Amino acid sequence: MSTIAPARGGTAPATAGDGPLTGTAALLGLALRRDRLKLPLWITGIAVFVPYFYTVLSVSGSQPGGMRAFAGLVDSPMVLVFTGPLFGFDEITLQRAFLTYTIEFLLGAALMNILLVTRHTRGEEQTGRAELVRAGVIGRHAPLTAALVLALAADAVLGLLMAGAMAGLGFPASSALLFGAGTAATGLVFAGITAFTVQLTEHTKGAAGLAALALAAAWTLRAAGAAQAVEGGPWTWLSPLGWAQLTRVLADERWWPLALSLGLAAAAAAGGYALSARRDLGARLMAQRPGPTSAGPRLRSPFALALRLQRASLLWWAAGMVVVGFVWGSLAGAMRQGMAEAIIGGGEDPALAYLSLMAVFMTVIVGAFTILSAGRLRTEEVRGRAAPVLARPVGRSAWFAAFLATAASGSVGLLALTGLATGAGAALAIGDGALVGELLAASLARAPEPLLLAGLAAALYGFAPRWGWAAWAVLGFGCIARFWGESLHWPGWLMAVSPFNHIPRMPLEGFAPGPVLALAALAAALAALGLYGYSRRDLDG
């Protein structure tokens, strides 16, 4: 046996340099080790769209009239809302047309940062691992600092990779660098914002949700600004997503708007540090309120439990969707004024075309709720909370159905609220009260789409629970197919695979029961399949 002879007695020696940041390097090493697969996938997954989008654009640009179609982009308020502000489009080039994809890169970078920072801060506290780590020689601010340094490094690599790819495609090196830097700086803004939000809630879900709310707000401000003017209105200047675009890449370029990004990133992170110094490890800023001492009379079934567990999250989603729906709906007013040729849908009423597209867009967002909500089944299982319930006289099918029913009814409820809110916004902006009912119908008609996602999640859960992320892949694929598939010239069969390409675009098109019923039936079949698999397989956790 080897023995250890610790120094005895006396006071602990003061070690030079011990401070709140001690141990940051060690934690950074740990984070890199944990993310050695995840982070490279995120970074290349985003950067690879540089050559992809550009190649596809050059194909359509080389077709007769292709370039003229690009120039017309800025005439469509709808295109502006999704891509603006845009600069230099009066002299359109292929490279400038590529800039209509800027937002996608910014959103990708923001999401990467939000998930990265929550994972390495609140995620560690929530599991209790941070307690083990912080009992080591680890300064109070080391975990947050390590997460932010990792975010900074990831953003830098992403920016450089994108700039390199663009330079390789023939973009001027300085413009490529500015574009990459804009993406990286935007990512950093959301790293900073997340450093702040992780102090506010006890769980990663809440922290990431709050940061995502900030992202949605930034998107909406940018969209509102883009509707004000091609080169961006006052609202654009309030949006962290707008700043990267206001560098006017490939027009009269300027770097200084990125100072706003860095400033906000630093300020938000500083707020995060200040808050974290004022709370205990694992706690949130506001102490937990005491709850009821006994269960209410209705908390007596698996369904009631599933609903109770998701009550708070459902309320947040409802509030968020109502706000987003109302704001985006009211932008329909701008569409009607700019009655120029809309590229999506030719000579159609641009306001209706816009609203139909928004209905799809918001269904995709509700689809994210659906997957998260159905994913609760898995969370309950691996955290070991399902087993004690299933050990009572509760059948697996009742448990399974309870969570699936919550996901399904929650999604339909959210769709109804979203449709009403969008309709109200549009009705007020355009002055046509009938839009409320039309948008409600448009939104509800799309219900089979999220239901299909719920069915898919259920089937995966039943047969391949570790592959639950595949439902996200389908949502992502469906989103890309719906919004870019056509301009990317995807073949018909590939488009047909997406769940979002079958239900008619109401209110522009009329209701068709065929696809609605078919998707709903498919969803039910998948759910039944999932139940079959679930009732036969072993329980994990």
Place this chain on the structure above:
Amino acid sequence: MTAPAIEVRGLVKTFRTTRALDGLDLTVAHGEVHGFLGPNGAGKSTTIRILLGLMRADSGRAAVLGRDAWSDAVALHRRLAYVPGDVELWPNLTGGEAIDLLGRLHGGQDRARRDELVRRFELDTAKKGRTYSKGNRQKVALVAALSSGADLLVLDEPTSGLDPLMEAVFQEVVGEAKAAGQTVLLSSHILAQVEKLADRISIIRKGAVVQSGTLSELRHLTRTTVEAATATPATGIDTLPGVRDAEADGRHVRFTVDSEHLDGAIKHLGGFGIQALTSHPPTLEELMLRHYGDGDAA
């Protein structure tokens, strides 16, 4: 010797409406194994989190190895190691990686000791964190802490989930740590473990220490149980000074008595002709039950 390894005075911590610590005092001398006992929710883990600088006390003083637990936390952590009762590991790191990582975060590890402990705890270090059973996760944290060479080991229910064989290994290893001069603060609900390992014990209840001392001191403060069979039925026992809980059943009596009145009670029994006599000091369990209940404490 200079300052004690742990010195806590008047610690108060309130969570909104719950007063978790209510003027807690605790002293742990260098080189001793100190048992930290108390019912669920008494405030043991809260005290430990404050000692680790993970939580800040509302008022009071918490000094570890002569330095402030909150402001000197990082420097202190070079000299202490911690094992929580519920260990979570990183899902995609193996147990071996986790041990080494925790050792590095601590600032040093005795490699030979680490390997030896892995062997004695029969830990498979090649498994990924997500596949460990509860007891094996616990072993990972134990090996990391016990191979760190820290002056002070802070153990919060460290063996929850260990099987009896591993529990025995744990007791051996803590004995070795003590022999090597390490100080141990051991919070535990396993009384046999504390009885065997602890030099001194503090019993905490509702956020304050209600008793502190060696096991024999604690026993001395309390009552001895006496059972006897006498030739003629013993009478008048219940009126003797210091005697309580007297039960008589024919020629059998059973009662408890203060340590200082034991002599008088036995003399009184002698008058009835003692045929059989057992007397035992309270077990730790009996001691604890006194404090755990809601009745008046000792």
